[in-house]
Amino acid sequence: MSVLIPSLPDKAFNEQITLFSGPPNILKKPIQATHIIVRNGVMTGMQKKAFDFLLKKAKDSMEKQREEAGSNLKYPIEFSVNRLQLMNYMGYQGSNRKPFKDALKKMQTLTVEWDVLHNDKNFSWESCVLLPWIKIDSDMVFYSFTPHIQPMLFQNTLYSKLNLHIQGLLSTDPGIKLYDWVNRYRDIKFSNKETWQFWRTVLHGEVDDKSYLNQYKIFKRIKLVPAINEINQISDISIELIEDTNGSRMVQFLQFKIDVKPQFKIEDDMTKSPFTVHDLNLEFEELGITRHYATKLRKQFPINRILANIEYLKQRLNSNSTPITNRGAYLFAACSNDYASVNNAIETKVDEPSVDVSAEGIVQAFNKQRVDDAINMFKEMDIADQEKEIQIYNETLLNKAAAVPDESGSRQNRQMIPFFKWLAEKTWGEPTPEELIKFTLLLK
Incomplete structure (x- = not known):
């Protein structure tokens, strides 16, 4: 029997809208690099942020290097990033570089197993250090990934979209790690179902026999629930914990239900759409849609639906139908009922009785x-x-x-x-x- 723990209400809507008013900073992160397990220590949330930030910068740089080198591109490849940018993203404040340097040095010792869920259907075992080479000077951080995994990191077509703007807001180690993992399932709605000990390793790391985290109720109280609360309060998704006893008296398995918060659904749609907010604003301006209705439309409907119904509205305006005096209200009604899709269905089903x-x-x-x-x-x-x-x-x-x-x-x-x-x-x-x-x- 499953026990459902409801998510907390969103408490940071205004803050989120302010922070994410610009375009999302999306990392197309390979699934193999999302579903990883550290086997010889504990990766902190700051180190998780650092890896994702470095990977994003490396992927951006890789595109330029591919254009310049073409087929002559060879691995391993070295990358660089501004030191202050990396420190700020990891959450380090002030001029003391020692904690920052220590965190990166620790990443050189962490042994990682990649793709523990075998999403690519390749059941071979693969392991290496997280970040083998780092060089830091007064302004820049230079780094490289293990040559054997660079093709997986940069040529992979199986990836999830991780919003680094939102990841940057999270501050607790369990929250950062859990968000990174379950965000991959935002379109599927449900995460993988695993033993609670597996999720303990994801959120914390491996533990010995004497660890207090060997008790589920303690792990849940000090690691799991705070992670869920932070994600639900700060991020773009809401998650619910499903506890499965598998017919016994004790919790055996855990799974997460993931829902994208309504105010971020348009952002998700924008990442899949060939259109942009700029296109939408131009359409609103040309049609004379007031700011009141433009705001309501952007908040409540995906961009593709709005643009499709704008075309429907244009067709209606060019017809001999009764004039429309309030175009904003009409467009809102059209999006609510999705007149565009109904119109298309009628046009493509002319043989069916009306x-x-x-x-x-x-x-x-x-x-x-x-x-x-x-x-x-x-x-x-x-x-x-x-x-x-x-x-x-x-x-x-x-x-x-x-x-x-x-x-x-x-x-x-x-x-x-x-x-x-x-x-x-x-x-x-x-x-x-x-x-x-x-x-x-x-x-x-």
Whole structure:
């Protein structure tokens, strides 16, 4: 039986948005270098950060060296990085270089087993020191990886995307190590299922028979739970711990459920999309989408869906349909219901019988939903914008007795319901067949 420990709520949203407003610093990290085990000591979180930072800089440098050397590129290859940049990323402050130098020297003694889960289906055993050669001068750090693993590090096509901006925020050793491992499963949703002793080695390292970490409840309290809490509070993912007793009274296996936090899903989509935020902003500007709706759209929808529905909106604007007065509201509704995908489905399934979009019940239900959307939109408006819409509506009325009163406390449903119907039609126009079909499918 599994026991689920729920994740903590995100407590650092504003800080994250500020820190990650620029493009993500993504390391395409080989899976073989993610699923590693240190067999002769303990790798600290700072050393894990250092390895990933050095690997990122090396991969960036490798691309340039490939362009220059072409087929003449030979291993081993030496790399360099600014010393202060590396120190800052590892979290070292001040002018004392000794702890920084000691941490790098220790990396020269750590023996690592690569790809312990055999993701590449190669079941051979491979082990070497983490970082064999380092040279530090006043400004730069020079380094190289073991020649035998350099092809694996730089030519591998099986990798996970590790955001170094987010890794840099983590400060505890278990949190840094666990994030590095489970981030690889962000698209799969569930990590590998292993014994709790295996995860102890991942988060801490190997222990002897006298270690207090031989008790699961102690390991969970001082290593596992703090790591989960830090990741859930600071990073771009939320994780849940699944404990499996395997039919016994004691916990035997552990697994993690991984969810990307909503505010970072657009960032994930951007790394997979040929489009950029720059493209999106240009589209918003050309269509006259207000900042209010542009912000809502970016926060709630993947970039591909927004761009697809922008094209749908452009087609609608170029048609002879009822004019759209509020393009931002219409685009938001289009993204919510993904009109673009429905339109494509209709175009590619012309042989299938169409839905009877003229059915009175469907139209009435659709219009009611539109009124509800208009009410919610009205609530989000500034008071000045609300009063402006009411003024425009009142001017269209022949029967002034039906006008919406100026005082909000005097407004009644008999006045407001017709107003919201008018606001819905003014904002979105008459429903198209595609929109009605989409709505019909949602009712089933």
